[in-house]
Each structure stands twice: as C-alpha cells, then as structure tokens.
Amino acid sequence: MTKSEKLRVLVVDDEAHARRDIRRMLAKLEGVEIVGEAGDGPDAVKLIRKLLPDAVLLDIQMPGLDGFQVVAKIAGMEAVPAIVFVTAYDEYAIRAFDVHAADYVLKPVEERRLAQAIERARRIRRGAENGPDLAALLGAVGAGPKRLAVRQGESLVMVDAGDLLYATIESGSVRLVAREAEGISSFRSLEELERELASREFMRVHKSYLANVGRIYEITPWFNGSWRLRMGGKGGPEIPLSRAQARELRKLLKW
Numbered sequence: 001m002t003k004s005e006k007l008r009v010l011v012v013d014d015e016a017h018a019r020r021d022i023r024r025m026l027a028k029l030e031g032v033e034i035v036g037e038a039g040d041g042p043d044a045v046k047l048i049r050k051l052l053p054d055a056v057l058l059d060i061q062m063p064g065l066d067g068f069q070v071v072a073k074i075a076g077m078e079a080v081p082a083i084v085f086v087t088a089y090d091e092y093a094i095r096a097f098d099v100h101a102a103d104y105v106l107k108p109v110e111e112r113r114l115a116q117a118i119e120r121a122r123r124i125r126r127g128a129e130n131g132p133d134l135a136a137l138l139g140a141v142g143a144g145p146k147r148l149a150v151r152q153g154e155s156l157v158m159v160d161a162g163d164l165l166y167a168t169i170e171s172g173s174v175r176l177v178a179r180e181a182e183g184i185s186s187f188r189s190l191e192e193l194e195r196e197l198a199s200r201e202f203m204r205v206h207k208s209y210l211a212n213v214g215r216i217y218e219i220t221p222w223f224n225g226s227w228r229l230r231m232g233g234k235g236g237p238e239i240p241l242s243r244a245q246a247r248e249l250r251k252l253l254k255w
Helices: 015-027 041-051 067-074 093-098 111-126 134-141 190-196 242-251
Strands: 007-012 032-038 053-057 082-087 103-106 147-152 155-160 165-168 173-178 181-183 202-206 209-214 216-221 227-231 238-241
Touching: 007 015, 007 111, 015 111, 032 041, 032 053, 041 053, 041 067, 041 242, 053 067, 082 111, 093 134, 103 111, 103 173, 134 173, 147 173, 165 190, 165 227, 173 190, 190 209, 202 238, 202 242, 209 227, 209 238
Parallel strands: 007 032, 007 053, 053 082, 082 103
Antiparallel strands: 147 155, 147 181, 165 173, 165 209, 173 181, 202 209, 216 227, 227 238
16 A cells, blocks of 8 residues: 555444444544444454455454454455454463564553554555564563463363453462363462452452453442442352442443
8 A cells, every 4th residue: 555545444343332432533543444343253254355454453352253263264365454453451462463463452542552553554554564573562562461370179270361250369378260260379369469460450349359350241239338240241250349449440440
C-alpha cells in the first residue's frame, strides 16, 4: 500500500461495547477505513477472507474460535492482514510474537496506544517494517506470560495464569482454582502470589481470596453489604467479595 492509501481495518471482539469504543477511537485517526466488524471467531474468518482487510484488531478470548485459532485459519491466505491483538490479558504476548502479530494492545485501550499499533500495522503493510521483536512486544505489554504449578497428588499440573479463576488460603497453604485444574501451590501467602502475578487482572476481593477479575461471571448481593462472585461461567464456583473491596471492584469495572 502507498502512503496515500487508507488502511482498511476489521474490528473483531465479542463485546459490542468494546467494538464501539475501538470504532470511536479509529474514527479520529487519519487514513483509516473501518471495513467491518465481527463478534466471534468464525465470523472473523469469513469477513477476513471476504473483505481482505489490511489490518485486523483482534480480541483473543472469543466464542467459537479464539484469536489464535482465527490467525491459524487465515494463515494460508495470499495476503495475510497485519494482526493487532487487543485483549485484557497480558499472558499471551509470547504466543502473539510466535504468530508474527504486528502489535499487542492491552485493554482498557488508550487512544495513543491504539494509534501506535495502527501506525505499526500501516508500516508493515507498506513493507517498511517487520513485526516487533520479542523484547519490544513484551516491553509494550509490560509483562511476560506466567505459568503456575498446581499440585494434584504426586503430580504437578501447569496452568496459565490467565486460566486461574481464584486463589484462597487453605490450611496455611495457597490453593489455586483454575478452569481445568485445582490444588495446592508452593506459594506461602496470597501476598506472595500477588507479587508473582503483578497484574491488574488479579484483585484481592476478600482477605482470604484473590480473584481473576477477567473471569468474574456474576456478582450477587449477599448480606451486610457483602457480595458473592461467581467465577468462570454459569455454574462456576462462588467466592466472597467483602464490602470494602466491592467499592474497589465497582471502580475497576465501572459497575
């Protein structure tokens, strides 16, 4: 593409408000044309093949196909668009590098950061720049991926930090509960685990519980101003949310 040509962008996110916010920010940028949007992985693949966008702003965790599966589906195209992952989770940065993503933007998206990603995608499409190296990508994200060991009997099961639902203190040990595994960890306190994760996605919701905010499915009033959090989806486990921490969670989620 030449400098005068508009960058044709497809927006992919399963949350309508997220797509709306990104469209609003893109509308302020010169030389950008939004050619469409998709709310799930399968639709994204169809639209990429049909519309042939120059760049795709792609969420990672979506129904049907996740962002990496979308990239795998379009890998055989003659002209693969520049992929900019836009996600609330920082632990996928190395995988993004592995699939040659143009950039990796964390939610909540800042206009300045999105503009940088769009400019990088534009330069890549013009052939003026290669994809970012690993150090640059991890520097932009602010953290690398983390894996946590969960003890199950005599075995250790490794889980991605992003798959962790919550952690709690149990008989003086930290118990980790993830989507597909749970058990005792080697951490001696929730404070130690918080330092290791060092992510805004994890919040101390109660003196005995650390929760993955991105995995909260439902918030239900309890008693004396406290609440219950359902984690991971319908039918998932419930954990307490203290009255004091409910105020902080309200600010974070704008609830």
